[in-house]
Every structure is written in structure tokens, then in C-alpha cells.
Amino acid sequence: MDYRSLADRYGTPLYIYDFDYMASQYNALKGAFEGKKSLIAFALKANSNLSVIAHFAALGAGADCVSFGEIKRALIAGVPKYKIIFSGVGKRDDEILGALKEDILFINVESEAELMRVEAIAKELGKPARISIRINPEIDAKTHPYISTGLREHKFGVDQESAKKLYIHAKNSPFLEPIGAHFHIGSQLTELEPIKQAAQKVAELVRSLVALEIDLKFFDVGGGIGVVYKNEKTIDLKEYASAIFGAIKDLDLTIVCEIGRFLVANAGRFLTKVLYEKDTGKKRFVVVDGAMNDLIRPALYNAYHAVEAIGCEGETSLCDIVGPICESSDFFAKNVALPPTKHNDLLLVNTAGAYGFVLSSNYNTRRRSAEIAIQNGVDRLIRERETYEDIFASELKLLETTR
Numbered sequence: 001m002d003y004r005s006l007a008d009r010y011g012t013p014l015y016i017y018d019f020d021y022m023a024s025q026y027n028a029l030k031g032a033f034e035g036k037k038s039l040i041a042f043a044l045k046a047n048s049n050l051s052v053i054a055h056f057a058a059l060g061a062g063a064d065c066v067s068f069g070e071i072k073r074a075l076i077a078g079v080p081k082y083k084i085i086f087s088g089v090g091k092r093d094d095e096i097l098g099a100l101k102e103d104i105l106f107i108n109v110e111s112e113a114e115l116m117r118v119e120a121i122a123k124e125l126g127k128p129a130r131i132s133i134r135i136n137p138e139i140d141a142k143t144h145p146y147i148s149t150g151l152r153e154h155k156f157g158v159d160q161e162s163a164k165k166l167y168i169h170a171k172n173s174p175f176l177e178p179i180g181a182h183f184h185i186g187s188q189l190t191e192l193e194p195i196k197q198a199a200q201k202v203a204e205l206v207r208s209l210v211a212l213e214i215d216l217k218f219f220d221v222g223g224g225i226g227v228v229y230k231n232e233k234t235i236d237l238k239e240y241a242s243a244i245f246g247a248i249k250d251l252d253l254t255i256v257c258e259i260g261r262f263l264v265a266n267a268g269r270f271l272t273k274v275l276y277e278k279d280t281g282k283k284r285f286v287v288v289d290g291a292m293n294d295l296i297r298p299a300l301y302n303a304y305h306a307v308e309a310i311g312c313e314g315e316t317s318l319c320d321i322v323g324p325i326c327e328s329s330d331f332f333a334k335n336v337a338l339p340p341t342k343h344n345d346l347l348l349v350n351t352a353g354a355y356g357f358v359l360s361s362n363y364n365t366r367r368r369s370a371e372i373a374i375q376n377g378v379d380r381l382i383r384e385r386e387t388y389e390d391i392f393a394s395e396l397k398l399l400e401t402t403r
């Protein structure tokens with residue numbers, strides 16, 4: 001890859017996505033579920049660029065959305081409404097109404113209070129809402145505490161006993177149609193066992209519902225399959241699929257897998273330019289033009305991203321790679337070995353395709369970066385670099401009322 005040419009043509013900082021890698025990840029996961037009905041719903045929150053969503057939609061993927069904004073993105077990008085799911089612990093009335101009007105596949109409900117809101121809104125609209133209930137299986141996913149979601153101390157889902165009551169309520173309501181069961185115990189999971197246990201618990205609940213003549217159609221296993229940032233072991237897809245097949249072997253269910261990071265993380269790289277080096281006597285710093293507003297994972301989760309200095313030679317020494325923002329948490333890597341770099345050299349931050357651009361902001365009035373796709377060896381722009389006019393637009397028209 002000629003990163004110099006990409007930097008010259010598109011500028012830096014720049015997100016670069018390998019669309020062929022995304023497709024191969026999608027096909028590997030879809031292939032693992034072969035022999036059973038399945039829907040791979042891309043979790044848009046991991047990377048919601050419209051061209052990325054459209055790419056997955058063309059491969060047959062659905063969309064897992066956590067806001068009405070994401071539902072809009074999915075529809076604009078060409079995801080059929082019957083492949084769209086709406087998840088999340090706090091949905092506004094207008095979002096629920098929007099989802100029902102768009103007639104999406106189902107809403108994942110996370111509490112009794114939410115079920116009542118969905119029912120009331122469906123009643124107003126005069127048509128039943130298809131729902132699935134997120135069950136909190138009370139299983140420790142053994143991942144970073146900020147992205148772990150399957151324990152009772154977490155805000156997500158309802159316990160199994162409460163879920164059963166909600167299903168019974170839904171069955172008896174003319175405005176609710178219970179069609180699925182859902183769990184999602186966390187993100188960046190590297191162990192299969194917790195997922196397997198969760199699947200078995202939720203399948204047990206589904207079985208107990210059959211006796212009550214509540215016949216679910218979808219078994220939504222969430223997402224969370226981990227990827228390699230550094231040297232993590234990962235979950236084998238065949239074993240993953242067979243753990244789920246095993247849990248529901250006697251049930252006729254379509255598997256829904258809401259997957260984000262696995263599809264896009266290692267398809268993405270973040271390209272940034274060296275501004276200068278400085279040495280404080282205590283430490284060597286490489287200051288780059290990207291910052292925590294572009295890629296916040298190191299600051300937010302102390303996440304590791306491998307960094308390569310492109311075309312730099314010489315003896316390596318330890319350094320911190322930092323951005324220009326006025327925060328000590330503004331770093332991409334700490335204590336990593338890098339050769340000497342000079343003004344305009346390029347650094348590549350790896351595994352940046354998931355929870356990268358989507359978490360970016362205008363902090364320090366920095367323009368959000370451009371994004372490009374590489375497909376069949378051809379690069380193309382899929383998001384223009386933000387302009388200062390874009391940033392000021394929603395304030396400028398109001399400035400006169402202040403002056």
C-alpha cells in the first residue's frame with residue numbers, strides 16, 4: 001500500500017478501510033452458521049459510515065441499531081427494513097414510534113418499563129410491535145469492565161424470571177408480538193465459555209416458553225467476538241457456531257448475530273503525520289497530527305493499538321506517541337519502540353476500524369478526519385474531511401442573537 005500517495009491525495013489524519021477484508025470477515029462468520037437459518041446484523045455503532053453499511057448490506061447483512069439515527073443510516077444505506085433490529089437500554093418515545101412506523105424486524109426490549117412504553121406507542125399507532133427481550137444471563141464475560149454487560153450489576157437486560165413474566169404479558173397483549181430472545185454479554189470477548197453458558201441459559205428460557213404457547217422465531221446471540229489488537233487469543237468461529245447450535249438443537253429458531261468489532265476492527269487503519277519529536281530529558285515524545293478526538297480508545301479504555309512508522313529507519317528507542325490536544329490522556333501508544341522520525345513522516349495506527357471514527361469529536365475545534373475505502377486495489381473517498389464551516393454551521397446562524 002502506498003500510504004504516502006494516500007496521504008498526499010486525501011490528507012491526514014485519515015481512516016483507511018479494507019473493504020475486501022470486511023467481506024472476508026462477513027463471509028467467514030456467515031459460513032460458520034451454515035446449515036441453520038441466520039442473519040448477520042452488522043452493529044452499526046462500531047463503524048457507521050454509510051458506504052461501510054452499504055457494503056455489508058450488499059453482502060446480505062442486516063443492521064443492529066442503537067438509536068433512531070442508526071435506523072435512518074441503515075435505511076439510507078439500503079438495508080431492508082426486515083433485517084433491521086433496534087437495541088439499547090434507553091429508547092425515547094419518538095425513536096420507538098419511528099421504529100414501529102418503519103416496520104423494522106423487531107425491537108430488543110431491555111426492561112418492563114420499556115415494554116409498557118412500546119405497548120402504549122404501538123396501541124396509539126394501531127398496530128402490534130414485534131419484540132424480543134434482552135435477557136441478562138448473569139454471566140461474567142471476562143472482558144474490560146467498560147464493555148462487559150452480562151451481570152446483574154450492569155444496566156442491561158432483565159433477569160430470566162422477569163423476562164418470563166414480560167413474555168407472558170406480551171403474548172396476552174394485542175399490541176405486542178414476542179418473536180425473539182436476546183442476550184449480549186459484552187464486547188471484545190476472547191473466551192467462548194461465557195457465550196456458550198449464556199446461550200444455554202437463554203435457550204432454556206425459550207424452551208420454557210414453548211410450554212406456554214409462546215413460540216419465538218429468533219435467537220439473538222448478540223455480538224462481541226473479540227479481535228487481535230496485540231496477541232489476544234480469539235474465538236474459533238466453528239466452535240462459536242457449534243456452541244450456539246448445541247444450545248438450540250431441538251428448537252426451530254433463526255440465529256441473529258449482532259456483530260460489530262469482528263467485522264471491521266482489523267479492516268481499519270488510522271494514518272497520521274509526524275509533526276515533530278521532543279525529548280523532555282525524561283521521555284521521548286513523537287507528536288502527530290491525529291489526536292484523541294479522532295481515536296479515543298487509548299484514552300478511554302487504555303486500549304492498545306500497534307503503531308508502525310512507515311519508511312523510517314534507524315535504531316529504535318522507546319517513546320510515547322501523542323496528539324496535540326491539551327490532555328495527558330491524548331496518546332496513541334506509550335513506551336513503544338520506534339525508529340527516529342522527522343517532520344511529515346507517516347505513522348499507521350492499526351486495528352482502528354471499530355469504535356474509531358464513530359467516537360470522534362470536534363474537541364479543540366478539530367475537524368473530524370476523512371475516511372477512505374480500498375476495494376480490489378482501488379481507493380475511494382467515503383467521507384469528506386469536515387470543514388470549519390461544517391463545525392460552525394449550527395452556531396453561526398444564532399450568533400447574531402447574541403451580539
Ligand SMILES: *Cc1c(COP(=O)(O)O)cnc(C)c1O
Nearest residue numbers: 043187188223224258259260261
Ligand atoms: C455493541 C453491541 C453489539 C456489538 O458488539 P461488538 O463487540 O462490536 O460485536 C451488539 N449488540 C449490542 C446490544 C451491543 O450493544
